[in-house]
Amino acid sequence: MVPKKRLDYRFNGRRSPIIPKAPRSIRRRCSHKNSVEDNKLCAFELLAAVAGKLLQESESSVSSNVETHASTLKNENVKGQPKDEQTPKSESIDHGSCAESSFMPETSVQEPDLSSKFKGLPQVDIDSVLENISVFASPDVLKKLDCDSVQGTCQVSDADGNTNCEVGGSVFVGNNINLRAEDQQDMHSEDVINTSNVKDHVGECVNSNMLIKSDNSVQLPLYRDPIPHTPLQQQWNTVKLGIRDDDDNYFGCNKLSTKFRPFRPQPRTGHRRIRKMLTSKYRKMAPKQRSCELYNSRDGVKSFYQYRKRIYTHERCLQAPIKKRKLFDHMGTVSHDQEASNNSISNASEKGMCMDKCNSGIILERVSGASPTVKGHKKGKDPHVKFSIKSFKVPELYIELPETASVGSLKRTVMEAVTAILGSGVRVGVVLQGKKVRDDNRTLQQAGISQNGDLDTLGFTLEPSFTNICSTKTTKKHTTILQSDADRELLRSPATPMVDSGISNASVDPHFVSKVDDDVVTSGFLSSPQTPSVEAVNGTVPDSKALVPVSPTNSESLAVVPANLKPKKSELSQRRTRRPFSVGEVEALVEAVERLGTGRWRDVKMGAFGHADHRTYVDLKDKWKTLYHTAGISPHQRRGEPVPQDLLDRVLAAHSYWSLHQLKQQGKQLGAEPHRTVDPMKETVGGA
DNA sequence: CTTAGGG
DNA sequence: CCCTAAG
Incomplete structure (x- = not known):
């Protein structure tokens, strides 16, 4: 009885063209050129503003000669910094190009000049950086930047030349950072996935026992000392978030900072919606998402990484709902929990690859058991359950590096990210x-973890338990000042999920740089019971007697996810704007339902809302649900635009009618249950 | 893709 | 509104 053909129905998509979305260049490649000019100006102003403000607070004089200064800094800071083996660029290109590209924004490629020009800048005294920025902020330079952002990362060095404090600061002009994210999204992880070179070039460097899976995940065999002779904490202290690569190659000014962000794996080609998640809200927070590290040898370690936590065993390939991020953004640590809520893993359609792609993973080989799953064996009267955890998955880590960064840098960055997570303590x-x-x-048995239980779905998670993070003060005075600014910023930031152009505010805000930092500080690592940062799953490997590093290939094939992982939404979709139903719409809905019934939402949609692209049949169904509920509660408990009582009455009537009607239909079809078919009074029976 | 429900 | 499991 479908009135119309499906051909006519094209509104079931989530997108509502009608809803104006904040303008954003979803695809950098397209908008890049056009935005350059504008951004250039913004960049200049922004830089100038930042520099000006900071300079005021800076007592130290600065060199106006970038090159000189940079080189000096370089000399000071480089020493003492362990370097990874040389990783020739050529090699990167030959073997690691895929991996590299997947990690790095392609934007950087376009700024060779800048890159060279700012060589050596990454590590500079914070004041100097500011100075440098001001110096650089000439139209010419900006032009060369040809980019939407200028990021600066500052480091404060002590007399020994050791870096004591790193303050990552970024000035974003335009939407570079977001674009980068998108760029990454545009990349196909598959390209990387099967590339062993990722492992080769990154993993080996980071730790002989740690592998970076091609899918962007990190595998860290937990057997024994992943980091042999160095206490985690210590390692942690030396972590530099990719400020300088290991080949002594400094990135350009516009790529000074390396950001750790929850890693959102690249979607497969077909995932268009990925872009949606990269909309304003997300973008707005993007800068803050990056993690930075702040540490001072005197004041103790202060490090903050931001990572996304995930929810139990299920992890979605891409992300967390933006609204949550938003919260996270403004409320700092507290909102971490929220962020974790609806994560679920995805992908069956991707042959279990998704898991790997979606998560960074630390893989543990399962130890015991001859059985792939947890198994129990009798032992006296108390059955024992044997657990063999094959792998632990690290949550998504979002790492962003300029394309000009070296592979060594990438290795370090990943290492740092992982180390940070592990080093800050985890719980299971x-x-x-x-x-x-x-x-x-509860006992295992009570919890359902028994030899008879469905242990295939048993998983373990490693939850971060950072409590010491980003504590307090930073040595620099302006940091404090900025803090207040940041606070203000936070306060005035609307909590609404709908954000406009996102970055605009931030990018124009002279305090943005510090704000970002501050944000990072305040939201640093939080531990949230709800948000496991690391996931572990029971291996599917039948019988591994020992813990062995799992090769990317292996892990993929293992597809260690606790079963019920579906491939669905693999992207961070922005919540649609709320659009309360008007009385007129309600009336139309009621009318349609009266006519069509409550089980034909598609028809209802077509019949009554065919023109309303923003109303999906699910929306209508949901609305009906709420209407019915509303009708069932007292008027004073209702909220929103009041719905005429008569409509509500009709809702009840229609609902009642169709409930019976459906029962009838069922009865007819079933045929076996006569009493259901007709008697209206048997309404309740239907449910049975 | 649709439905039906839970969140 | 979102997310999913089921058809």
């Missing part, structure tokens, strides 16, 4: 059938 969470088992007092 247990997930069974997708649900976290929170009650520590």
